[in-house]
Amino acid sequence: MKLTFSIRGVGALLVAAALLFAPLILAEQNYLLRVLITGITYAIAVYGLNIILGFTGQLSLAHGGFFGIGVYTMGLLTTDYDWSFWSALLAAIVLTTVVGFLAGLLALRTREAYFAIFTMALGLIIYMVISRWEDVTHAYSGVLGVKLPEDIGPLDFSEPATYYYLLLVFLAAAAYVTYTLRVSNVGRRLLAIRTSEDLASSIGINVGLNKQLAFTASAGFAGLGGALFASAEGFIGPNSSSIDLTFELLMFLLVGGVATVMGPIVGTLLVLMLFEAFQDFQAYRFILLGPVIIALVIYAPQGLIGRLNQLTFYWKRRRAAAQKTAVGAPEQNSPADPHNEKTEVR
Amino acid sequence: MTLFVQQFFNGLSLGGVYCLAAIGLTLVFGVLRIPNLAHGALYMVGAYLTYFFLTSAGVPYILAIALAALVLAGIGIGMERVVFHPLRNAPHTHHMIAAAGAMFFLHSLVQAIWGADFRRMESPITGRVEILGTQVSWQRVTIVVTAVVVLIALTWFIKKTVHGQSIEAVEQDRVGASLVGINPNRVSMLTFALAAALVAVAAGLVAPINLLYPTMGDVIMVKVFAIIILGGLGSIPGAIVGGFTLGLAEVMATTYVSAVAGEVIAFVVLILVLAIRPTGLLTKAVQR
Numbered sequence: 001m002k003l004t005f006s007i008r009g010v011g012a013l014l015v016a017a018a019l020l021f022a023p024l025i026l027a028e029q030n031y032l033l034r035v036l037i038t039g040i041t042y043a044i045a046v047y048g049l050n051i052i053l054g055f056t057g058q059l060s061l062a063h064g065g066f067f068g069i070g071v072y073t074m075g076l077l078t079t080d081y082d083w084s085f086w087s088a089l090l091a092a093i094v095l096t097t098v099v100g101f102l103a104g105l106l107a108l109r110t111r112e113a114y115f116a117i118f119t120m121a122l123g124l125i126i127y128m129v130i131s132r133w134e135d136v137t138h139a140y141s142g143v144l145g146v147k148l149p150e151d152i153g154p155l156d157f158s159e160p161a162t163y164y165y166l167l168l169v170f171l172a173a174a175a176y177v178t179y180t181l182r183v184s185n186v187g188r189r190l191l192a193i194r195t196s197e198d199l200a201s202s203i204g205i206n207v208g209l210n211k212q213l214a215f216t217a218s219a220g221f222a223g224l225g226g227a228l229f230a231s232a233e234g235f236i237g238p239n240s241s242s243i244d245l246t247f248e249l250l251m252f253l254l255v256g257g258v259a260t261v262m263g264p265i266v267g268t269l270l271v272l273m274l275f276e277a278f279q280d281f282q283a284y285r286f287i288l289l290g291p292v293i294i295a296l297v298i299y300a301p302q303g304l305i306g307r308l309n310q311l312t313f314y315w316k317r318r319r320a321a322a323q324k325t326a327v328g329a330p331e332q333n334s335p336a337d338p339h340n341e342k343t344e345v346r
Numbered sequence: 347m348t349l350f351v352q353q354f355f356n357g358l359s360l361g362g363v364y365c366l367a368a369i370g371l372t373l374v375f376g377v378l379r380i381p382n383l384a385h386g387a388l389y390m391v392g393a394y395l396t397y398f399f400l401t402s403a404g405v406p407y408i409l410a411i412a413l414a415a416l417v418l419a420g421i422g423i424g425m426e427r428v429v430f431h432p433l434r435n436a437p438h439t440h441h442m443i444a445a446a447g448a449m450f451f452l453h454s455l456v457q458a459i460w461g462a463d464f465r466r467m468e469s470p471i472t473g474r475v476e477i478l479g480t481q482v483s484w485q486r487v488t489i490v491v492t493a494v495v496v497l498i499a500l501t502w503f504i505k506k507t508v509h510g511q512s513i514e515a516v517e518q519d520r521v522g523a524s525l526v527g528i529n530p531n532r533v534s535m536l537t538f539a540l541a542a543a544l545v546a547v548a549a550g551l552v553a554p555i556n557l558l559y560p561t562m563g564d565v566i567m568v569k570v571f572a573i574i575i576l577g578g579l580g581s582i583p584g585a586i587v588g589g590f591t592l593g594l595a596e597v598m599a600t601t602y603v604s605a606v607a608g609e610v611i612a613f614v615v616l617i618l619v620l621a622i623r624p625t626g627l628l629t630k631a632v633q634r
Contacts, residue, residue: 113381124613
């Protein structure tokens with residue numbers, strides 16, 4: 001156990017170190033740093049999606065919309081209403097959380113396919129409000145000049161590297177929340193709900209309450225990601241709330257690995273780098289990526305990090321079995337049960 | 347009054363299109379228990395194929411729609427084999443994600459072939475006819491008549507032929523159907539072919555009225571989901587009633603309230619139905 005923990009720990013440390021030193025390595029390449037900055041804001045939203053889809057097993061297609069609410073709260077408050085970055089950030093988080101809570105009250109009455117359809121409609125309604133309510137949102141013309149964070153002491157956030165480190169703090173917080181959730185009782189309850197709602201409620205788990213909490217928190221993360229995205233880009237437009245964005249977030253999560261701690265960040269950055277590699281045919285990238293999504297859910301639904309975790313799990317088990325035979329104890333014949341592996345702590 | 351009659355016909359023609367699009371989705375849900383998120387993309391491909399056969403290949407309009415439906419049936423079968431069949435035992439979220447992948451693939455493919463620009467398809471059916479004192483375009487009459495003919499043919503197919511009845515049998519009980527010698531795989535393929543062909547007919551009929559663009563299927567897909575949820579997932583009569591109801595409601599709301607009201611009414615219906623009766627209004631007893 002200790003050993004596998006350290007393998008995972010080393011992996012997480014490697015990712016963290018890469019992220020920490022990225023601005024130093026990319027010192028000359030501001031463009032790539034910008035891509036990383038955008039990627040981190042997306043990744044924070046993907047952590048939100050991970051809570052409701054990864055842990056709780058509910059496919060929410062409203063997250064592009066929640067992201068958009070975050071984007072527009074930040075964008076409109078800091079320009080038209082001249083709020084400061086920090087108060088607008090707080091407002092964005094509070095607003096998306098409240099909207100998520102209210103939407104959850106209705107949406108979570110439905111299950112499975114109905115939930116996905118309901119949330120998809122919800123996402124589209126948010127998109128339509130944003131793209132049609134011209135008096136407030138400026139619709140397709142968008143808004144320029146979204147504020148960057150105000151200076152704190154010597155920290156000047158108009159410097160991309162400094163802003164990058166600020167985002168890294170938020171990202172670390174999102175990953176940490178995911179990690180604590182993963183090992184806490186709340187996380188176990190959510191995983192039980194994912195496995196079977198009926199079974200979960202039969203062992204005394206309040207399914208409705210836990211799903212409501214997960215959905216609300218996950219909307220809040222999406223809003224936080226959106227607010228940071230608006231500030232990083234400096235410009236807001238309706239595309240940042242579209243249904244396409246929902247599916248992109250979904251793909252990031254899927255590539256990285258659902259219900260994992262490092263999956264969202266690794267998946268997001270990996271896919272964004274792929275996007276950059278295919279930049280010349282930006283519009284046609286889904287000719288390749290569409291089949292990739294399909295192949296992923298068919299052949300590797302656990303995603304990259306999920307797959308790595310699975311491999312360390314197998315390795316650990318084989319090692320334990322080898323030790324047992326070495327000692328002379330009868331080898332335990334443990335059949336590979338995919339359901340057990342699913343709930344194994346990753 | 348003239349305005350009302352005219353709008354009534356507009357609503358009927360829109361409803362006919364919605365019906366054709368919705369029945370495919372509800373059939374697929376009935377047989378495979380999955381909401382096919384790529385249905386809107388199939389609709390879009392159907393519209394572009396009709397456009398291609400009509401303008402580039404120079405085939406007559408109705409034949410162009412039929413050819414598009416035929417090609418779409420092939421695409422539908424391919425989609426069932428490649429995307430949904432391998433996932434038949436996977437959790438329900440996987441299907442939807444894979445379907446979204448297929449949707450993006452089709453968007454990009456169409457954009458690569460025909461470009462992202464809006465395209466207009468000139469209707470080969472011109473002229474107007476006077477019905478109840480108002481002018482109704484032949485195009486709309488064609489839509490209503492074709493929709494009704496196709497609906498009748500479909501009902502006959504499902505109720506009276508062996509293949510159609512096997513679809514119903516699998517809908518009712520997949521295991522039971524295979525016990526009496528029905529091959530559920532073949533039924534799945536047949537259902538997908540039928541659904542794709544129907545949505546291609548819908549798209550081909552409405553293409554001359556609307557503009558063509560790669561994401562044209564997205565909004566109509568949510569509307570079609572609203573329809574089948576209103577009618578109960580898996581229910582064909584529900585899809586027909588829901589389709590005409592929504593078509594009429596949308597046109598009337600646009601005429602008498604505002605354009606935005608017409609646009610959002612489908613979503614309001616969807617939210618209300620799911621909030622009040624999450625399983626749909628006309629749901630069959632065997633739902634889960």
